[in-house]
Amino acid sequence: MKLKLKIWRQKNCKEKGKFVQYAVDNVDPEMSMLECLDVLNESLIERDEEPVAFEHDCREGxxxxxxxxxxxxxxxxxxxTTVCQLTMRHFKDGDELAIEPWRSVAFPLVKDLVVDRSAFDHIIEAGGYISVSTGNAQDGxxxxxxxxxADKAMDAAACIGCGACVAACPNASAALFTGAKIAHLGALPQGKPERDRRALSMVSQMNMEAFGNCTNIxxxxxxxxxxxxxxxxxTMNRDYLLASCKKREDIATDISPVIELTAKG
Amino acid sequence: MTLDARIPSGPIEQAWDKARFDMKLVNPANKRKHNLIVVGSGLAGASASASLGELGYNVKCFCFQDSPRRAHSIAAQGGINAAKNYPNDGESIYRLFYDTVKGGDFRAREANIYRLAEISNHIIDQCVAQGVPFAREYGGTLTNRSFGGAQVSRTFYARGQTGQQLLLGAYQALERQVHAGTVTMIPRTEMLDLIVIDGQARGIVARNLVTGKFTVHIADAVVLATGGYGNVYYLSTNAKGSNATAIWRAYKRGALFANPCFTQIHPTCIPVSGEYQSKLTLMSESLRNDGRIWVPKTKGDKRPPNEIPEDERDYYLERRYPSFGNLVPRDVASRNAKAVCDEGRGVGKTGLGVYLDFSEAIARLGEKTIRERYGNLFDMYQRITDEDPYKAPMRIYPAIHYTMGGLWVDYQLQSTIPGLFVLGEANFSDHGANRLGASALMQGLSDGYFIIPYTVGNYLATNKFAKVGESHAEAQSAVTIAQQKIDKLLSIKGKRTVDSFHRELGKILWDYCGMARTAEGLEKAIGEIRALRDEYWHNVTVPGSGDDLNQSLEKAGRVADFFELAELMCIDARDRNESCGGHFREEHQTPEGEAQRDDEHYSYVAAWGYRGRDAAPELTKEPLEFQYVHPSQRSYK
Known part of the structure; x- marks a missing residue:
């Protein structure tokens, strides 16, 4: 089948970007969205044009x-379904697809469809773990x-950190990402001792990054x-509220958010 | 050159304790004075970085992805083995050791494997403590399941996402150390060379993939945890970015490369659907616990599977291997799938596929139980193929999945270059000629959490380190070489894309150095690879420039290394005149068509050394001795 792809092209965050239209004529319904971009990119390279930059690795979602x-x-x-597992059979011959990167101040654009999501790493760094060093563990x-x-924890732990939640949110909030880690670790007995501290530090880091607020949309x-x-x-809001109410000073003063911010507004 | 594996003397049960006691320690106050480099952030790299950071070393960890959490360990589905014996079914450290030695077809070191089995139990405990949500029974205890190649249930799992959960555990431990200031994470950066000064590994040359800038990083030891090289075949279950560049550059700097031809073909992947195919998707082999593998008895039977009556189906694994049935090790399952397809009994439109059928399990256990066990895998299959595996059998076919070969390391995980340590899939050490299911996660974490923290300390405590700056002549010459290679690739401006070369290279390897190999075919492959490599350096086209994010350029450098590695794989495969594990030489098989080892002549590790671009590599042999598990013909009948 044939598709028209309108793809956002932008050399880097300093230059202006724009949509560029491409026609892809040999789309097989079995191929994935990323394989469709591969086919387009091969033809661009053969014409000595720069291929569309997009992030991908495992292609297994x-x-x-x-x-x-x-x-x-x-x-x-x-x-x-992630785009790597989205097969083209879900589109019809002649469809026009507008393809653009995640839009959020907290995810600065790197090139074309590639954005910088290191704000997510900062949120985990602020407290998305159980503080246990190698060698301290008791029998499982x-x-x-x-x-x-265990199932409830696993449901939350399944997050892959892709950033779709931020991109879809009208406020560009990272609440689902942050909440998923807080819910995963907080559900388990191992995660209980740091539950208050984790909620306070992860939420304050999330607020320091350039994400918007959650309005439950x-x-x-x-x-x-x-x-x-x-x-x-x-769960995140509950944990944060409870931890704030307890107002334990040692917790409040101990939390040091990650200072390096990716987006400067 | 002789290779000293530094295996501790004495009984194998005490070897690791003895080795640990004999190691010199670094004073806590001195640890922060040592800079260490870890390349790769998968299970081995992240766990090593976190554990070394916790000890107080100054660690820089590099990954080419945008975040350490993306490393391809994340895609492991099925599980991780440990000798806990919670199910009370006869498991023990010794049995896990025994199964792994045998599963590797007697081509790995006993002492390393024993240590791996010993450490396996600590890994589970460590991961539980980190909050890895392993599957649990209603009563709250950890659940186990059986897995290919084993008759006990020793595999721990977190739905079909075990690798993801273990990696996120290690990633979180790593981020905790980033917060503590002991680890500096450097993402979107690729290692392009190893810096060796006065015979010691002292740093790396890295390239920032967004700005194209080269940087020199100096350290007292370098740890490579960069994964396997399955992508040399183009189509594999590896992530698209997985590459051999770091280990290949280390090889060219003097590290020996061991058993490059030992590659694993995984039996349960979704078959190829077309020319555009960019990678292959694995379906966890845990599916073989409940799925039954079959093909029609008659050649060219094109009826839909549900219309083929029971007595016209050939459950060939159950027929040939009654005691292991569908749970035979991966190499055996893959080879048998190839054999039935070669006979013309393969299914699907390409004829390259066999059925994996759950109808009996669904009838026995109910759809709900099957959904609980494999729900996400069934969903994935349906998403990709548009077929419902609850109603019709899956179609599967073998695909390149894992590489047992890698840089040679001794018992301390140190390569032949002092100060260069290699962990996880990047080294060759524990799986011999075939890896058992659920053992890769175990090895990655064992190396990273529990071995390297000791052995690096021993190296630092027993060596002296001259003061070296980034401007050192060796470092600067390595930068120049890396820069020249990038410039060269950009300047060729030929007619063919990198991917088109890579695809062709992969096809040569798959045909001649894949599931079945012959001396003649390998000879032919070497010629074809060389010719294609020559064409590559004259006719490849890489658009764009070297000073911004240029994904074609990244690929071009990696594929250039794959060409050289592919040749070494074929040389190694040609040199090993026997069949063992995943290395099946058609000339060497038993009358029943099973792999025929030649222990008299080939019971060794083949470690290859680089001698220059056009010179043949030099072979050094590390003899293998088996004191505990006596080599025998592997039988799963």
Missing amino acids: ICGSCGFMINGVAHGPERA NTLLIGKDI GECTGVCPKEIPLEAIA
């Missing part, structure tokens, strides 16, 4: 590298964790390729 907007929807029309079965709790969970439930945000 788990590394979280890939992602862009297709006709205004993060990762395109299929639910729970000493902690009994019911299947329901729910676009994030709708586009999430791992279907992280909106409940993760409620």
